[in-house]
Amino acid sequence: MSHSLQFFTPSRAPYLTLQKLPATSYTRFPVINFPIKKHSLTITKSSSSDLDAASPQVLDSGNGQTGAVGGLSADNVVVVPSHVPSDSGTAAGIDVDSVTEVELKENGFRSTRRTKLICTIGPATCGFEQLEALAVGGMNVARINMCHGTREWHKMVIERVRRLNVEKGFAVAIMMDTEGSEIHMGDLGGAASAKAEDGEIWTFSVRAFGTPRPERTINVNYDGFAEDVKVGDELLVDGGMVRFEVIEKIGPDVKCRCTDSGLLLPRANLTFWRDGSLVRERNAMLPTISSKDWLDIDFGIAEGVDFIAISFVKSAEVINHLKSYIAARSRGGDIAVIAKIESIDSLKNLEEIILASDGAMVARGDLGAQIPLEQVPSAQQRIVRVCRQLNKPVIVASQLLESMIEYPTPTRAEVADVSEAVRQRADALMLSGESAMGQYPDKALAVLRSVSVRIEKWWREAKRHEAMVLPDVGTSFADSISEEICISAAKMANNLEVDALFVYTKTGHMASLLSRCRPDCPIFAFTTTTSVRRRLNLQWGLIPFRLGFSDDMESNLNKTFSLLKARGMIKSGDLVIAVSDMLQSIQVMNVP
Numbered sequence: 074m075s076h077s078l079q080f081f082t083p084s085r086a087p088y089l090t091l092q093k094l095p096a097t098s099y100t101r102f103p104v105i106n107f108p109i110k111k112h113s114l115t116i117t118k119s120s121s122s123d124l125d126a127a128s129p130q131v132l133d134s135g136n137g138q139t140g141a142v143g144g145l146s147a148d149n150v151v152v153v154p155s156h157v158p159s160d161s162g163t164a165a166g167i168d169v170d171s172v173t174e175v176e177l178k179e180n181g182f183r184s185t186r187r188t189k190l191i192c193t194i195g196p197a198t199c200g201f202e203q204l205e206a207l208a209v210g211g212m213n214v215a216r217i218n219m220c221h222g223t224r225e226w227h228k229m230v231i232e233r234v235r236r237l238n239v240e241k242g243f244a245v246a247i248m249m250d251t252e253g254s255e256i257h258m259g260d261l262g263g264a265a266s267a268k269a270e271d272g273e274i275w276t277f278s279v280r281a282f283g284t285p286r287p288e289r290t291i292n293v294n295y296d297g298f299a300e301d302v303k304v305g306d307e308l309l310v311d312g313g314m315v316r317f318e319v320i321e322k323i324g325p326d327v328k329c330r331c332t333d334s335g336l337l338l339p340r341a342n343l344t345f346w347r348d349g350s351l352v353r354e355r356n357a358m359l360p361t362i363s364s365k366d367w368l369d370i371d372f373g374i375a376e377g378v379d380f381i382a383i384s385f386v387k388s389a390e391v392i393n394h395l396k397s398y399i400a401a402r403s404r405g406g407d408i409a410v411i412a413k414i415e416s417i418d419s420l421k422n423l424e425e426i427i428l429a430s431d432g433a434m435v436a437r438g439d440l441g442a443q444i445p446l447e448q449v450p451s452a453q454q455r456i457v458r459v460c461r462q463l464n465k466p467v468i469v470a471s472q473l474l475e476s477m478i479e480y481p482t483p484t485r486a487e488v489a490d491v492s493e494a495v496r497q498r499a500d501a502l503m504l505s506g507e508s509a510m511g512q513y514p515d516k517a518l519a520v521l522r523s524v525s526v527r528i529e530k531w532w533r534e535a536k537r538h539e540a541m542v543l544p545d546v547g548t549s550f551a552d553s554i555s556e557e558i559c560i561s562a563a564k565m566a567n568n569l570e571v572d573a574l575f576v577y578t579k580t581g582h583m584a585s586l587l588s589r590c591r592p593d594c595p596i597f598a599f600t601t602t603t604s605v606r607r608r609l610n611l612q613w614g615l616i617p618f619r620l621g622f623s624d625d626m627e628s629n630l631n632k633t634f635s636l637l638k639a640r641g642m643i644k645s646g647d648l649v650i651a652v653s654d655m656l657q658s659i660q661v662m663n664v665p
């Protein structure tokens with residue numbers, strides 16, 4: 074039996090009066106046998122007699138071929154179709170990977186991880202087996218950083234991730250992160266790192282040094298460097314991991330004395346400070362997207378990456394520009410643009426940047442080099458809150474488990490930091506050096522996973538439903554109805570303690586609106602295309618499936634129930650709330 078509440082917009086049912094009813098009144102209506110057509114609200118009782126496990130159906134992992142949904146980890150839900158030829162194809166059954174099947178049977182939906190995990194891929198993790206280990210460990214998105222490595226190298230990583238998806242049934246999305254045109258060091262002539270000791274004199278220069286690189290020399294990418302710095306300036310590498318004082322300028326060479334020793338990493342970011350403030354002179358005029366970045370973006374479009382993250386965004390304009398560029402060039406314009414918030418300007422223009430973007434990243438590494446470190450936590454909280462309100466996924470990045478680059482266990486402070494990001498209910502957490510070049514990438518991922526699951530559970534048990542006001546973000550009346558439906562459905566799901574929310578969504582929009590509400594139960598998001606499915610992988614609490622579905626909700630539900638039941642992922646009696654973007658309705662039902 075299902076209880077259904079339906080809203081008809083004028084476009085769907087022009088003969089009906091459109092009327093929005095307060096959410097609290099929905100459940101008071103009695104269940105009746107036939108749809109009432111003369112009012113804007115109908116309550117239907119549906120039968121499940123047409124449930125047919127053998128009917129043609131598609132439930133897919135998102136790679137359009139075969140495979141698992143999500144990852145193989147015990148906290149990640151996975152469904153595998155046995156043979157699904159294409160986005161529009163059909164198949165007669167599904168497979169579920171054994172780890173997930175066991176996990177769902179033992180622990181139910183509630184134990185699934187809601188916070189998504191991103192791993193930066195580097196020399197430590199670019200092998201096929203290493204990538205597979207990360208996917209098994211819960212990696213939802215693989216990030217490639219165009220600051221490092223060649224395009225050939227990145228192409229190889231992308232191909233391996235795609236192969237992993239096709240052959241092993243994952244749906245790992247790919248995020249390409251641009252270099253941006255801030256000032257940074259050269260690549261240290263191929264060395265993995267260089268140690269700078271207190272008191273040593275180093276030369277920073279735009280001159281290209283020969284190989285082998287002369288001792289204590291650093292190439293800088295910014296032509297105006299020697300002109301812009303002054304004797305007495307403080308030069309910070311990677312936001313202060315190593316510090317120098319400028320002592321002399323000789324032509325293009327800038328001599329500096331090391332004042333805080335540390336490890337210099339290839340292409341590390343450089344900032345210079347004068348009288349306690351960041352100096353932003355001519356480099357402030359550099360374009361956000363450099364000519365090299367545009368070539369990398371063309372590469373990303375050609376490779377069909379799922380996300381492009383733009384470094385050092387200053388305004389919404391650049392995001393709009395890039396989005397129209399992508400729309401003109403990629404099929405269906407289905408690459409999401411993520412704004413990296415890592416500069417003072419991006420904080421100044423935060424709301425408009427986030428509104429223009431498809432998501433944002435709290436890039437704490439560079440942000441901490443541009444604002445005082447003690448301001449980074451409040452900036453993070455603000456960015457996470459604004460993203461949530463504007464319904465954009467948000468990633469918390471950098472130094473989450475920095476010590477795990479070298480050590481197999483995190484510090485207590487790192488665990489507290491990860492916990493705080495999960496408590497703030499960020500959509501995703503990101504590993505950088507820990508997975509790119511650290512010694513314990515799998516262990517670092519496992520820490521993110523276990524801390525996420527634990528904090529999420531604690532939050533639910535403590536019944537900490539926040540009273541965050543979610544503003545209306547829709548641009549049309551129909552959008553506003555969708556938002557109200559999702560807010561109401563999420564609230565009903567919490568109050569009725571349902572097992573799962575189901576959302577049928579072609580564009581993914583309704584799924585993201587549900588995710589924004591951060592309900593207690595997981596959200597099974599069914600979508601028709603593989604690219605939407607991969608993109609939903611970034612959003613909090615969504616378990617995305619690809620499913621061939623129609624506009625007939627009853628048949629969609631029956632098809633889904635039979636597919637998921639056949640795999641033991643749901644069982645008779647489970648309480649489910651379903652919404653969809655084809656029919657403005659909320660349905661509450663027990664799985665037959």
Ligand SMILES: Nc1ncnc2c1ncn2[C@@H]1O[C@H](COP(=O)(O)OP(=O)(O)OP(=O)(O)O)[C@@H](O)[C@H]1O
Binds near residue numbers: 193439507
């Ligand atoms: N493709 C790669 N090849 C080699 N080393 C890499 C690669 N990707 C990352 N690394 C290493 O991992 C470290 C951390 O990676 P991360 O992506 O956070 O870069 P980053 O240099 O800190 O820049 P960003 O501000 O863009 O994040 C880098 O400093 C680099 O040493």
Ligand SMILES: CC(=O)C(=O)O
Binds near residue numbers: 439
């Ligand atoms: C991720 C990134 O770019 C930063 O933290 O600076």
Ligand SMILES: [K+]
Binds near residue numbers: 218220250253384
């Ligand atoms: K970058």
Ligand SMILES: [Mg+2]
Binds near residue numbers: 384415436439
């Ligand atoms: Mg950065």
